[in-house]
Amino acid sequence: MYNDIIAALEQAAKDDSVITVFTGAGDFYCSGNDLSNFTKIPEGGVDEMAKQGGTCSGDHQLTEYVKAYIDFPKPLVAVVNGPAVGISVTVLGLFDLVYATDRATFHTPFSQLGQSAEGCSSYTFPKIMGNAKASEMLLFNKKLTAAQACELGLVSEVFPDSSFQSEVWSRLKAYAKLPPNSLALSKQLIRSMEKDRQGQTLRQDSASTNQHPSDHQSARGEFKVSRCFSRGQM
Template identity: 65%
Template sequence: MATLRCFARVSQLYRYGIAGGITASSLQPMPLARVVPVRLMSALSPEFEDAKARLGTLKEDPGNDVKLKIYALFKQSTTGAVNTKRPGMMDFVGRAKWDAWNSLGSMSQGDAQKAYIDLINSLLKEEAAAEPETKADSDQKYENFIVTCEDGLRTITLNRPKKMNAVTREMYDEWIAALDEAAADPKTVITAITGAGKYYCSGNDLSNFTNIDMSKMHQLSKDSGVILERFVSAFIDFPKPLIAVVNGPAVGVSVTIMGLFDAVYSTDAATFNTPFSALGQSPEGCSSYIFPKLMGFAKASEVLMFNKKLTAHEACELGLVTQVFPDASFQQEIWPKIKAYTKLPPKSLIYSKALIRDVERETLKKVNRAECDRLVERWTSEDCMNAIMNFFNRKK
């Protein structure tokens, strides 16, 4: 969530206006088929024309970096090497497009056409071969989660495996609702959260931001702060045992809230990363308070300030993870272990957690509020914007 609104200022680089001469002040959403300009030079091959037409048949957005690459190859194919000056700093869209095009250097138009055709073909082939996402039952009330409850064990599964279970704005509300439902259900003894596919959760989905009015940026940031505070509070106040089943890499908010779980079980293939300062931001999820208590100040600073990515075993040594299991046997070992907990007396579990949590509850609420207030400031700062611009430039 820490990246939820700061990225709004630069997400237009990749989500909007990648096709034409659109400026940052007049961005409008556009369908994937319009990622490229409509003007074509007469020497384009039939294969190139066909690839351009088939680009519009993609069902899934190929992602920010790929869309810029498509634009750059198209321009190189139709116009040749860059022949304009780089746009000014505040023309985010034009600057991103120019940089992508310029990165192709002196590539010939023929080679660019071939690369463009190959890229479109590979995208279509990958989409055709992709495994379909696990579908929830027809009576499921959640669009992005699979929620089941059996013999006292409620499992909340993030269900966007093709997007590495990245969290959309809507998912924050769904996640809160799923926790509220678990808390109110007398049949739920233990609640476990896990991810579908190879990722536990890759943090925030930057494609959230497809219609940003920059004149309302400050209000949007404040609204996001409210969402984040509600989300973290749902974990602080959750009354029953809550277990994270970390089936793969975890990033951002999915890591910071782990300090609010009662147990965190992980495959040894998982990693844990909170790249806040690299993006000009600050901690969330009460991690600024809990991580130093778990790890000590120096180790917590490495994670929260210096962007250190932890292995599962390192996270276990630091107290963030309760136990690590071999990846090959993770699913076979973890669920019987958790199901055994459901046989414990429910009220005893609830009262025990209350005694543990109540001592810190008000402190956690204060920390959550302070973290959100700081992030609202971060999301609207030039410091944050520049850090994210630098981050994307390094990726090229």
């Protein structure tokens, strides 16, 4: 799954698409396929649990995966069509726009699982919302509603679920008609100042032994990467 997304991002970076969109294909944005398994602490305790998590995805692969977001040169949009859990939430700070249905929730239950936050969230979340709010999510497992996530700046805008898909996609089609070079240049200006710190965060995340398992799969629905072209096709 990680490698599929890395490949999709690499392709989108090169072609003539204008913006790139992530969404879930079912009721969930990304429900995490095996998180519940981890609430049973194995005999070896927390360390053993973390190791088991580590077997799902090597540290190196996770690092490459997050790096693919950091380095992506065009506007990156998350269309959060339902509940989001784990790394699908932590990488949101690397997106340029985050649209959410009012049915969406945002949950990063890492410490509960004996793990630590990844996806550069230890850098992006405090930057976006301040430490007093970021700790509630990253240390103390607070699950946010879409409205709360929007108030804290993690989400750009919330839409009623009934009109979510039509409103969001018509807006994205309009955005894809903006001058592509100008969009990419603006994004790169914004992100260039952060790349060093994000790279540094990534190395620290990677050095920490409690890596998060591969939960970036939509258990009840497939995760999709779409590209918006200026001429309207997706």
